Amino acid sequence: MYNAVFKNIQEHKMYEALTSVSEMLSRNLDTLCQQPLLVCGLLEDNMPVLLADNGPAPRVFTTDFRYAQWLNDNGRITPEFGSAPSVQPTQGLLLLMPKAKAEAQYLLAACLPLLAPGAPVFIAGDNKGGVKSAPKLLSPYCKQVNKLDSARRASLYQAELSRPAPAFHLNDWISRYPLEQEDLTICTLPGIFSAEHLDAGTQMLLNETTRLSGRVLDFGCGAGVIGSSLLKRYPDIELEQIDINALALEASRLTLAENGLQAKVYPSDGLNEVQGYFDCIISNPPFHAGLKTFYSTTETLLCEAKRYLRPGGSLWLVANAFLPYAELIEQSFGHCETIAANGRFKIYRAQA
CATH class of the missing domain: 3.40.50.150 (Vaccinia Virus protein VP39)
Structure with a gap:
């Protein structure tokens, strides 16, 4: 702590x-x-x-x-x-x-x-x-x-400025791509991670995620791929999506609306704005801030996540295989299970 x-x-x-x-x-x-x-x-x-x-x-x-x-x-x-x-x-x-x-x-x-x-x-x-x-x-x-x-x-x-600039309309900047496996349309905005297609790490995480229920937190939601996919599979979950980036939050809202889904979407610096306890926290966490490599947000998540989980609740995480996140999860939870691994990514799970 x-x-x-x-x-x-x-x-x-x-x-x-x-x-x-x-x-x-x-x-x-x-x-x-x-x-x-x-x-x-x-x-x-x-x-x-x-x-x-x-x-x-x-x-x-x-x-x-x-x-x-x-x-x-x-x-x-x-x-x-x-x-x-x-x-x-x-x-x-x-x-x-x-x-x-x-x-x-x-x-x-x-x-x-x-x-x-x-x-x-x-x-x-x-x-x-x-x-x-x-x-x-x-x-x-x-x-x-x-x-x-x-x-x-x-x-x-x-x-x-040489001439009046055209009026700004957010809809002009929305891009979309299909997530055929889930029958979803993902809406994105400029600068958001995985703005043009589903990234390999998130795909691997979604492939490995098993049955979820209760209150679920999509940490670092980006364009809302993980949360919307889980809602499509498990419509009874109570989903919350958080991110630090306003464009990501707006994209997540757009993705939900595009697919007729509902969730609570709000800004949070790490878990600081989160209230109560969850049955699952799931994330493909960010590791860039501006031009810098930045792991602190994820490291803080791994140290604090257990405090936000109900007994028996689980943390699911995908990360680059070279990062030492398993050790941090073990320090916090007392154990860490590697669900899947390839040359690029590892999927971790731990239970409170």
Whole structure:
């Protein structure tokens, strides 16, 4: 338990120091602080607070629930958390380049309609994280894109909105693919894991999962593949789906609606927002945060899951075969059963 609490503290501390991208941005505060900006994208530090300290306070939109909570706790800026910003007009945009180019396109489409022609648009990011595509990303909206700065392996691009951006409609960004084995249609949004097809790890987990009943938690639900598949097989279960990403949560809701299914879907940083006890917790857990490999969320889950299970309740997990998750499960549950394994993945099960 101590390790889980310590990791949670460390996760929140990680936002306090400026990233290399923000260190580069700090050299350009005179330009960035000429007007209040809408800031969105890969938010990883207290750059919004730095902007507020040097000019008009920015408006922050984030799809990351953990970051939204941290910024709220900081007390200086109240962020917007969701799948799209509110329609309130804004005077400029700073996009921190997300990991997926498709997500950057989505965020520009969602945010630029809030700007008037002539408003400044900035894109910043790690040089290895796709920021060099900024001129192409902005070409539908801006006549000229200039590189304003480059330092610490990061770059900042600047442009002006040339014409009113088209109105944003979420439905334009929904993709679908069939899950024929379950007779389901999966709805996805840009940047979500396994956005174009069912990934091999989830397929393996679904193949091995046996009869479930009672209250079931789909941890890190993504587009809702696991939860919707379980509801299709076992319609009497009481399903809850949680994720840290607003786009994943929205995709899960869309998948449920598309298939005439019902579940409780809500944001949670790990198990922090979960109430009560479950008969099963099931997950293909995430291991990336932005551009970084990030195992802490899963490790905390394995340490804490038993406390959220009823007696006899089970934890089901698929993970890359090389990860030492079996040892963590054994430490928490006293045992760990490997249900299936191949060269890439292992399926683990433990009972409370």
